[in-house]
Amino acid sequence: MTNILTVQNIAKTYNMRDGIVYALNDVSFAIKKGDFVSITGPSGSGKTTLLLALSGLIRPTSGQIIFEGKHLENASDKELAGFRKKHVGFVMQNFSLIPYMTAIQNVMVPLSLNGHVSAEQQVLSSAVLELVGLENRKNHFPRELSAGQQQRVAIARALVNKPSIIFADEPTGNLDPALSTEIMEFLQKINKELNITIMMVTHSPQAANYGNVKIMLEDGKLNN
Ligand SMILES: Nc1ncnc2c1ncn2[C@@H]1O[C@H](COP(=O)(O)OP(=O)(O)OP(=O)(O)O)[C@@H](O)[C@H]1O
Ligand SMILES: [Mg+2]
Numbered sequence: 001m002t003n004i005l006t007v008q009n010i011a012k013t014y015n016m017r018d019g020i021v022y023a024l025n026d027v028s029f030a031i032k033k034g035d036f037v038s039i040t041g042p043s044g045s046g047k048t049t050l051l052l053a054l055s056g057l058i059r060p061t062s063g064q065i066i067f068e069g070k071h072l073e074n075a076s077d078k079e080l081a082g083f084r085k086k087h088v089g090f091v092m093q094n095f096s097l098i099p100y101m102t103a104i105q106n107v108m109v110p111l112s113l114n115g116h117v118s119a120e121q122q123v124l125s126s127a128v129l130e131l132v133g134l135e136n137r138k139n140h141f142p143r144e145l146s147a148g149q150q151q152r153v154a155i156a157r158a159l160v161n162k163p164s165i166i167f168a169d170e171p172t173g174n175l176d177p178a179l180s181t182e183i184m185e186f187l188q189k190i191n192k193e194l195n196i197t198i199m200m201v202t203h204s205p206q207a208a209n210y211g212n213v214k215i216m217l218e219d220g221k222l223n224n
Helices: 047-054 077-087 103-113 118-131 147-159 177-194
Strands: 003-016 019-032 036-040 062-067 088-092 165-169 197-201 213-218
Touching: 003 047, 019 047, 019 062, 019 197, 019 213, 036 047, 036 177, 047 062, 047 165, 047 197, 077 088, 088 147, 103 118, 103 147, 118 147, 147 165, 147 177, 165 177, 177 197
Parallel strands: 036 197, 036 213, 088 165, 165 197
Antiparallel strands: 003 019, 003 062
């Protein structure tokens, strides 16, 4: 199978007053389409920096990132924004839902950014909310939903553009064990049934076990 993502010798440094910080230091690996990748490592080891670089939100200081044959490291800002809109879904620890929008309005945001007309946004968003089992909660605001339901809305929003890859940064970090299992089962279902590649940062060994590929970071370096 072909690689969806190839990372070659990437580094990300920050010049601080008291010296250079190596957030990532000579990291290389390859991911195949349909892989479920778990990324673990101590606080400050570079996990979030890695996800941000792979999704084109920050640029590596050196090295290459190749997504489906296209080099991201020398893409323009406009090309990177286009790449994210078309190929990438995000799920964050704090759900990052917009508080004054209902569940369905939150899910519609990426569609509206991609220029879909309103009727189309409604239909596509209802379908993904149904997929995550929330069709009867679509007119609820985030504060009217449980934590697990809020995270399922966030997953629906990540899915609605039919991304080829989902980046998740501690998606179960704010959930109790039962809800964490529920969310992990959802991510696994999306991975298996829709063949969407998942790269997930987690501190939880149980969550990390869902991955068929495991990346461990320490001080910005691979520790496998
Ligand atoms: N914008 C920045 N400017 C300067 N240093 C940064 C910046 N972003 C991250 N760093 C440094 O890079 C290192 C890696 O940070 P990163 O956020 O990737 O860690 P992490 O593994 O996600 O940690 P956590 O588990 O706590 O979320 C840390 O030492 C951090 O202080
Ligand atoms: Mg982090």
